[in-house]
Amino acid sequence: MTAATIEAPVVHRPGLGATVSQTLSMAWRQMVRIKHNPFELVDLSLSPIMFLLLFVYVFGGQMAGSTSDYLQYVLGGLIAQNAIFLTMYTGTGINADLRKGVYDRFRSLPIARSAPLAGKIFADMFKQVWSIVVMLGLGLLMGFELRSVAGAFLATLVLVVFALAISWISVLMGVVADSEEKVQIYAFVIIMPLTFTSSAFVDINTMPGFMQAWAKVNPVTHLADAMRGLLSFGPITEPLMWTFVWAVAIFAVTAPLAMRAYKRKMV
Numbered sequence: 001m002t003a004a005t006i007e008a009p010v011v012h013r014p015g016l017g018a019t020v021s022q023t024l025s026m027a028w029r030q031m032v033r034i035k036h037n038p039f040e041l042v043d044l045s046l047s048p049i050m051f052l053l054l055f056v057y058v059f060g061g062q063m064a065g066s067t068s069d070y071l072q073y074v075l076g077g078l079i080a081q082n083a084i085f086l087t088m089y090t091g092t093g094i095n096a097d098l099r100k101g102v103y104d105r106f107r108s109l110p111i112a113r114s115a116p117l118a119g120k121i122f123a124d125m126f127k128q129v130w131s132i133v134v135m136l137g138l139g140l141l142m143g144f145e146l147r148s149v150a151g152a153f154l155a156t157l158v159l160v161v162f163a164l165a166i167s168w169i170s171v172l173m174g175v176v177a178d179s180e181e182k183v184q185i186y187a188f189v190i191i192m193p194l195t196f197t198s199s200a201f202v203d204i205n206t207m208p209g210f211m212q213a214w215a216k217v218n219p220v221t222h223l224a225d226a227m228r229g230l231l232s233f234g235p236i237t238e239p240l241m242w243t244f245v246w247a248v249a250i251f252a253v254t255a256p257l258a259m260r261a262y263k264r265k266m267v
Helices: 016-036 039-064 067-100 102-107 114-141 149-176 180-196 209-217 219-231 237-266
Strands: none
Touching (some): 039 067, 039 114, 067 102, 067 180, 067 219, 102 114, 102 237, 114 149, 149 219, 149 237, 180 219
16 A cells, blocks of 8 residues: 655746736726725825915915915925825725735735735825826916926826835835724824925924934935926935935835735735
């Protein structure tokens, strides 16, 4: 009598092409959800509109002497701030899907483990572009003087690249937190100090000396200055360079941590 040999199934990891295709499929899955719930776009539009109107017409006279001058300064900063806040939705969405068992079902499929996470991030980039269009369109109606159409396209590209990188922080929080509320708390603890201690809303030279030192290296300062330079006025090369440096650094640190935490969650 001979013992039967049972061979373990061979697990084939998808190649690069298959992984990209699966990621795009997951991104499309997220996009289709907007079709069934168009109110998401309304929600994405109201917040940036309210922020822009309130900051310009409430603080504009105090900050710059006139609302029109402050609009030229603050629009780039508000676009940067709004993009960073939007990344919070990536984390809360992933957290909700994890708790509902959506990713457990994905695990049973022959797809790359990174595809659901990356697909969610890429889909959320559409929301980023939508918000940029809304804010820039409203800014133009309010009298914003756009430097050039090419500058607007480049600003959108830069913002999407930075948002892609910083979204992995939100992914990490979405994976490790045990509720959507905690994801929001963690995000606000990080986002609020970053945005309000930057050049997004005020000239950093008006800050106390110790805060100026931080504001000068704050990634949001570089992003806001890059947006301001591309859309309206100011230097472009240096803030653009530091924006990409920060994007690469943030991605290099947080993406592996997020994937490691996700794999542990799926065990």
